[in-house]
Amino acid sequence: MAEFRDGKVSPLSEALLTDLYQLNMLAAYRKYGMEAPAAFELFMRKLPTRRGFFMAAGLEQVFDFLESLAFSPGELAALEATRRFPPEFLDYLRDFRFTGDVDAMPEGTVFFPDEPVVRVVAPLPQAQFVETRLLNLIHFETVIASKAARMVLAAPGKQLVDFGLRRAHGSEAGVLAARAAYIAGFAATATVSAGIAFGIPLSGTMAHSFIQAHDDETLAFEHFAHARPDSLVLLIDTYDTERAAEKVCALAPRLAAEGITLSGVRLDSGDLGAHARKVRAILDAAGLASVRIVASGGIDEDLLLELGRQGAPIDAYGIGTALTASPDAPALDCAYKLQEYAGVPRRKRSEGKATWPGRKQVWRRRAADGSLAGDLVAPEGAAREGEPLLRPVMRGGRRIGPSPSLAESRAYAAAQLAALPEPLRRLEPFRYEVEIDADLRALAEELDARSKQQA
Amino acid sequence: MAEFRDGKVSPLSEALLTDLYQLNMLAAYRKYGMEAPAAFELFMRKLPTRRGFFMAAGLEQVFDFLESLAFSPGELAALEATRRFPPEFLDYLRDFRFTGDVDAMPEGTVFFPDEPVVRVVAPLPQAQFVETRLLNLIHFETVIASKAARMVLAAPGKQLVDFGLRRAHGSEAGVLAARAAYIAGFAATATVSAGIAFGIPLSGTMAHSFIQAHDDETLAFEHFAHARPDSLVLLIDTYDTERAAEKVCALAPRLAAEGITLSGVRLDSGDLGAHARKVRAILDAAGLASVRIVASGGIDEDLLLELGRQGAPIDAYGIGTALTASPDAPALDCAYKLQEYAGVPRRKRSEGKATWPGRKQVWRRRAADGSLAGDLVAPEGAAREGEPLLRPVMRGGRRIGPSPSLAESRAYAAAQLAALPEPLRRLEPFRYEVEIDADLRALAEELDARSKQQA
Numbered sequence: 001m002a003e004f005r006d007g008k009v010s011p012l013s014e015a016l017l018t019d020l021y022q023l024n025m026l027a028a029y030r031k032y033g034m035e036a037p038a039a040f041e042l043f044m045r046k047l048p049t050r051r052g053f054f055m056a057a058g059l060e061q062v063f064d065f066l067e068s069l070a071f072s073p074g075e076l077a078a079l080e081a082t083r084r085f086p087p088e089f090l091d092y093l094r095d096f097r098f099t100g101d102v103d104a105m106p107e108g109t110v111f112f113p114d115e116p117v118v119r120v121v122a123p124l125p126q127a128q129f130v131e132t133r134l135l136n137l138i139h140f141e142t143v144i145a146s147k148a149a150r151m152v153l154a155a156p157g158k159q160l161v162d163f164g165l166r167r168a169h170g171s172e173a174g175v176l177a178a179r180a181a182y183i184a185g186f187a188a189t190a191t192v193s194a195g196i197a198f199g200i201p202l203s204g205t206m207a208h209s210f211i212q213a214h215d216d217e218t219l220a221f222e223h224f225a226h227a228r229p230d231s232l233v234l235l236i237d238t239y240d241t242e243r244a245a246e247k248v249c250a251l252a253p254r255l256a257a258e259g260i261t262l263s264g265v266r267l268d269s270g271d272l273g274a275h276a277r278k279v280r281a282i283l284d285a286a287g288l289a290s291v292r293i294v295a296s297g298g299i300d301e302d303l304l305l306e307l308g309r310q311g312a313p314i315d316a317y318g319i320g321t322a323l324t325a326s327p328d329a330p331a332l333d334c335a336y337k338l339q340e341y342a343g344v345p346r347r348k349r350s351e352g353k354a355t356w357p358g359r360k361q362v363w364r365r366r367a368a369d370g371s372l373a374g375d376l377v378a379p380e381g382a383a384r385e386g387e388p389l390l391r392p393v394m395r396g397g398r399r400i401g402p403s404p405s406l407a408e409s410r411a412y413a414a415a416q417l418a419a420l421p422e423p424l425r426r427l428e429p430f431r432y433e434v435e436i437d438a439d440l441r442a443l444a445e446e447l448d449a450r451s452k453q454q455a
Numbered sequence: 456m457a458e459f460r461d462g463k464v465s466p467l468s469e470a471l472l473t474d475l476y477q478l479n480m481l482a483a484y485r486k487y488g489m490e491a492p493a494a495f496e497l498f499m500r501k502l503p504t505r506r507g508f509f510m511a512a513g514l515e516q517v518f519d520f521l522e523s524l525a526f527s528p529g530e531l532a533a534l535e536a537t538r539r540f541p542p543e544f545l546d547y548l549r550d551f552r553f554t555g556d557v558d559a560m561p562e563g564t565v566f567f568p569d570e571p572v573v574r575v576v577a578p579l580p581q582a583q584f585v586e587t588r589l590l591n592l593i594h595f596e597t598v599i600a601s602k603a604a605r606m607v608l609a610a611p612g613k614q615l616v617d618f619g620l621r622r623a624h625g626s627e628a629g630v631l632a633a634r635a636a637y638i639a640g641f642a643a644t645a646t647v648s649a650g651i652a653f654g655i656p657l658s659g660t661m662a663h664s665f666i667q668a669h670d671d672e673t674l675a676f677e678h679f680a681h682a683r684p685d686s687l688v689l690l691i692d693t694y695d696t697e698r699a700a701e702k703v704c705a706l707a708p709r710l711a712a713e714g715i716t717l718s719g720v721r722l723d724s725g726d727l728g729a730h731a732r733k734v735r736a737i738l739d740a741a742g743l744a745s746v747r748i749v750a751s752g753g754i755d756e757d758l759l760l761e762l763g764r765q766g767a768p769i770d771a772y773g774i775g776t777a778l779t780a781s782p783d784a785p786a787l788d789c790a791y792k793l794q795e796y797a798g799v800p801r802r803k804r805s806e807g808k809a810t811w812p813g814r815k816q817v818w819r820r821r822a823a824d825g826s827l828a829g830d831l832v833a834p835e836g837a838a839r840e841g842e843p844l845l846r847p848v849m850r851g852g853r854r855i856g857p858s859p860s861l862a863e864s865r866a867y868a869a870a871q872l873a874a875l876p877e878p879l880r881r882l883e884p885f886r887y888e889v890e891i892d893a894d895l896r897a898l899a900e901e902l903d904a905r906s907k908q909q910a
Contacts, residue, residue, distance in 0.1 A: 014626070016647045016648035016651060017620065017626050017629065017630075017646075017647075017648055018620075018646075018647050018648075019618070019620060019621070019645040019646065019647070019659055020645050020646075020647055020650070020657045020658065020659025021645065021659035021660050021661055021662060022659075022662075023647065023659075024659055024660070024661060024679075024682075024683045025661055025662060025664075025665050025679075027682050027683060028661075028665070028678050028679050028681075028682030028683060029668075030682075031678070031681070031682040032678050032682070034668060038664075038668065040664070078651045079647075079651075081651075082650070082651070082657065084657075084685075124668055128662070128664060128665075131621070131662070131664075132620055132621050133626075135621035135622070136620055136621050136622075136623060136625065136626065136629060137625075139621065139622055140623075140624045140625050143624070163474070165472065165473075165474060165587055165591055166474070166586070166587050166590035166591050166594065167590070167591075167594055167786045167789075168591060168595075168624065169595045169598070169623065169624035169625065169627075169628035169632075169779075169785075170591065170592075170595050170624065170625060170626075170627030170628040170631055171469070171472050171588075171591065171625075171627050172624075172625030172626050172627045172628070173624035173625040173627070173628050174472065174591060175472075176625055177624075190474040190475050190476065191472075191473075191474065191475075192471045192472075192473050192474070192475055192478065192534075193471035193472055193473075195475070195537070196471060196533045196534075196536075196537070202475045202537065202539075203475065204474055204475025204476035204477075204478075204479055205476050205479075206476055206479060206480055206483075207476060207477075207480065207583070207586070208792070208793070208803050208805065209480075209493075209495070209583060209792065209793035209801075210480050210483070210583075212793045212796065212801040212802075212803060213484075213489060213493065213579055213793060213796045213801070215799075223483050223486070223487050224479075224480075224483050226483075226486070227479075227482050227483035227485075227486040227487070228479045228482060228483060230539075237805045237806075238803055238804070238805060239804050239805075239906065240804075268805065268808075269805035269806045269807055269808050270805070270806035270807065297808075321786045324624075324786075325785040325786035326785070327785055327786060330624075330780040330781070330782055330785035331622045331776045331779075331780035331782060334622075337663070337664065338663070338664035338667045338668060341667070341668045344670075346664075346667040346668070347667075348663050348667060348693055349693070349694050349695075350663065350692045350693060350694075350723065350724035350725070351692075351724045351725035352724055352725065353723075353724050451694065
């Protein structure tokens with residue numbers, strides 16, 4: 001909630017996390033009594049280059065946003081101070097709440113372009129106003145879950161850990177990235193607040209500075225082992241990786257004598273596959289076969305595939321930038337569009353941005369082996385074959401029942417990934433079939449014809 | 456500050472916005488009394504492809520973070536509940552504050568790889584602990600300011616407006632992107648909380664849904680004009696751009712008769728240059744030469760350059776994704792490295808990631824016309840020619856004097872951009888000279904030789 005702090009409103013308010021035009025439009029809707037039910041749908045227009053699917057995430061944060069949406073006295077005062085809004089409109093905002101219905105794909109669902117992921121049905125001002133923050137949340141967590149899913153597919157059997165807070169775009173990005181990556185199959189996060197807020201397993205080793213602050217590398221290892229003996233992982237690339245591995249081998253028996261078990265070593269630079277092989281040999285020769293190798297530094301799904309092909313003896317990966325910044329697709333072409341107002345389907349026809357009108361449902365067919373066999377986007381209410389992906393999740397502004405736990409969403413996501421067509425699981429080019437229902441095409445043509453008559 | 460909310464700690468706490476390894480290292484430093492002064496420096500390793508310079512931003516948020524850094528009772532309870540930390544360490548965290556010194560380049564400074572942007576000198580645990588959030592803030596705002604500066608350079612004389620909250624990575628990213636873009640020369644933002652928190656001019660028009668919710672486009676324009684008569688900009692590409700421009704021309708005299716002045720029209724799809732020329736002609740023919748054309752939709756610096764070459768009659772641009780996601784460089788290769796501990800310079804030698812040791816200063820030379828002529832990275836304290844870029848900004852954990860206002864930082868950034876070498880101002884490939892001082896090279900060699908003897 002927003003508060004005045006040092007004379008300014010905290011930028012972390014959710015009600016003011018909006019575009020000015022939403023308030024402008026609200027004022028106009030208000031003035032003209034345009035408060036009939038509106039249906040908006042959120043969807044992606046197209047896949048980024050090299051991508052074959054999206055994974056939905058962020059819905060839980062949307063629930064929090066919608067259920068708590070309210071302008072605090074501080075926020076109303078701040079809006080008043082802009083001198084843009086008359087008192088009667090601020091009075092209206094004072095009582096403004098979200099009372100609408102939401103249907104959505106569960107978090108962890110694999111989906112494709114043109115498929116609505118979230119549908120909001122509410123009085124027009126409400127359904128309109130929530131656009132900005134709803135997009136902001138679903139877009140970002142879907143960016144991360146979709147990217148993380150690729151890494152999970154590229155490294156079967158490996159433990160992936162989120163190291164990305166420092167290169168995430170601000171605090172919320174870091175925390176929500178940890179969540180979305182965990183849903184997609186990451187094993188843990190280094191981000192303390194994300195671990196605590198969401199119950200995600202925490203993981204962390206040491207930085208180079210810890211080694212550098214000591215005059216002697218072995219002494220640094222020893223200090224760290226004595227101070228943090230649990231899940232002990234030592235960083236060995238500060239000066240010379242293999243030389244440090246030998247120091248670790250010399251130290252391990254001494255630690256063992258004190259009851260401290262070395263859990264792993266971490267490599268963070270150079271040719272990770274080559275270093276891992278050498279370090280593995282050094283550790284094995286010293287009887288440290290149970291010591292795991294963790295690698296970090298510039299890891300992305302391409303490198304994971306390559307290291308997998310090499311059979312590099314790496315047990316776990318720390319992944320930062322490539323996860324939280326999603327460099328090949330840091331943004332998705334997502335939209336939240338009015339599809340129906342006052343019972344009448346609507347269609348935007350802007351060049352290259354035309355939408356399929358009306359409320360829609362996505363039906364998914366499966367092959368005999370359970371793998372995804374094709375989707376159909378059809379008008380809502382029309383019975384079609386397969387599994388309907390959009391489910392009722394909010395009614396009258398409140399959640400319907402408890403949300404799935406993060407563990408449940410993660411298991412669901414894993415099942416989704418397992419059911420992907422084989423080329424998509426191998427991250428190879430493949431166009432999954434998304435059919436547009438004939439009734440939907442007919443409706444679009446009918447609306448176009450009608451609006452041409454009017455123009 | 457963190458609070459328990461619904462039984463969980465708010466993820467927006469700043470003290471827990473950290474990597475687990477920071478706490479692990481703190482525990483070790485604490486145990487071994489390693490609390491001598493440490494100097495860390497934040498710098499970028501290399502420029503992204505196609506980029507010629509960085510622009511520093513985020514320092515003000517770092518001040519807020521460092522001055523307010525403290526673990527709240529709720530945060531300490533949450534850490535205790537993880538069972539990772541003994542009571543005496545939690546007691547230590549209870550009194551943990553930042554009491555160190557910071558030197559930094561002012562926000563808006565143009566800088567280059569290998570140049571320290573921020574230097575922190577503090578007892579080792581403090582200087583270490585602040586790493587994650589400090590990187591998170593400086594990295595992100597620098598990503599945005601550096602990207603925004605390119606757009607500003609690509610569109611001289613045009614008004615650029617941030618439309619990017621919905622595609623930003625979470626809420627803080629959206630709000631801080633507005634700030635960083637404003638410093639770099641953007642004129643306004645659509646993000647209400649950013650406008651209010653930072654005093655950035657707000658700007659906003661209407662969405663397609665507003666038009667679509669009306670059965671008639673002209674009626675939608677009229678309603679909006681009557682509800683929001685100030686700075687009136689109408690969106691004209693929902694169905695047919697030129698047809699809508701004609702409707703606007705028919706409506707404008709009626710509005711004028713009521714005292715409502717049409718300020719602009721907005722295009723959001725198709726070939727923006729071609730539409731702008733046609734719309735300009737339609738408006739001019741109707742005597743609406745003063746009505747401005749605003750364009751949005753997929754705008755980046757390349758398209759700005761292209762539209763500039765075409766002489767497209769566009770007065771202002773709304774820029775979303777290309778600003779807040781910075782797709783060509785959503786992350787920078789930044790590092791925060793220990794350069795000195797207990798008075799002794801330190802050097803990391805990891806492959807491809809070696810650092811220049813010790814505390815450093817950046818000296819900037821200027822040509823006779825005032826343009827930037829080359830930088831020198833030298834040991835701190837050594838007098839060199841030119842302007843020293845790192846300035847004292849915090850001492851003993853507190854700001855030295857008031858920060859520059861956002862307007863002052865913006866003016867400073869504009870002067871920096873104006874002084875860039877000509878090819879950089881045209882966004883053309885150009886390698887700006889950053890020399891490493893001979894004394895610094897000698898120090899690095901000396902440290903390497905000494906550590907080889909020890910190994």
